[in-house]
Amino acid sequence: AQTVTQSQPEMSVQEAETVTLSCTYDTSESDYYLFWYKQPPSRQMILVIRQEAYKQQNATENRFSVNFQKAAKSFSLKISDSQLGDAAMYFCAYRNNYGQNFVFGPGTRLSVLP
Amino acid sequence: NAGVTQTPKFQVLKTGQSMTLQCAQDMNHEYMSWYRQDPGMGLRLIHYSVGAGITDQGEVPNGYNVSRSTTEDFPLRLLSAAPSQTSVYFCASSPGQVLGYTFGSGTRLTVV
Numbered sequence: 001a002q003t004v005t006q007s008q009p010e011m012s013v014q015e016a017e018t019v020t021l022s023c024t025y026d027t028s029e030s031d032y033y034l035f036w037y038k039q040p041p042s043r044q045m046i047l048v049i050r051q052e053a054y055k056q057q058n059a060t061e062n063r064f065s066v067n068f069q070k071a072a073k074s075f076s077l078k079i080s081d082s083q084l085g086d087a088a089m090y091f092c093a094y095r096n097n098y099g100q101n102f103v104f105g106p107g108t109r110l111s112v113l114p
Numbered sequence: 115n116a117g118v119t120q121t122p123k124f125q126v127l128k129t130g131q132s133m134t135l136q137c138a139q140d141m142n143h144e145y146m147s148w149y150r151q152d153p154g155m156g157l158r159l160i161h162y163s164v165g166a167g168i169t170d171q172g173e174v175p176n177g178y179n180v181s182r183s184t185t186e187d188f189p190l191r192l193l194s195a196a197p198s199q200t201s202v203y204f205c206a207s208s209p210g211q212v213l214g215y216t217f218g219s220g221t222r223l224t225v226v
Contacts, residue, residue: 106156
């Protein structure tokens with residue numbers, strides 16, 4: 001079974017600085033999809049970024065980018081120019097190519113300091 | 115466009131009571147799922163559906179039932195509530211296997 005690990009329960013970053021959240025996963029599949037979700041205090045789950053495993057190019061969405069290392073099974077999220085509104089729980093998730101289940105990591109709580 | 119709508123947002127039950135959490139989506143998505151979120155454990159899959167009339171169990175199905183009579187609706191039934199079912203419940207939908215989920219706003223359930 002696939003597993004997703006987020007080794008940083010909590011992180012903090014100064015406003016306008018850059019922070020990287022770590023995620024590793026375990027799978028025997030070659031085709032799969034990886035996601036980062038943001039959960040602010042409102043509880044709403046918001047898709048931040050998505051990466052297809054067959055694409056070598058790292059996905060980017062505005063201030064959010066990933067470092068996808070397929071051989072190392074690593075999928076870190078970099079947030080540049082951090083803003084107060086980035087404070088939230090961040091979940092890394094895995095989805096294989098045929099199943100419809102997401103496997104979520106335990107989450108990293110990010111605080112942004114003014 | 116409402117997306118995924120969950121009701122109620124909050125609920126308190128007594129042990130042994132039953133109830134149904136409602137979930138509806140208006141995006142014509144094939145895939146729908148129910149997750150529960152517990153501190154330190156991320157989200158865990160309870161039940162899922164790949165289309166009307168088709169449901170299957172996820173990682174933690176015990177104590178829950180689902181049905182999918184229409185594409186739009188995917189209710190989750192708690193048969194006999196237990197304190198261990200105290201959690202935040204999320205319904206989610208997706209148009210296909212490889213796309214991200216759209217989540218509802220969640221239901222905070224407390225069983226006393």
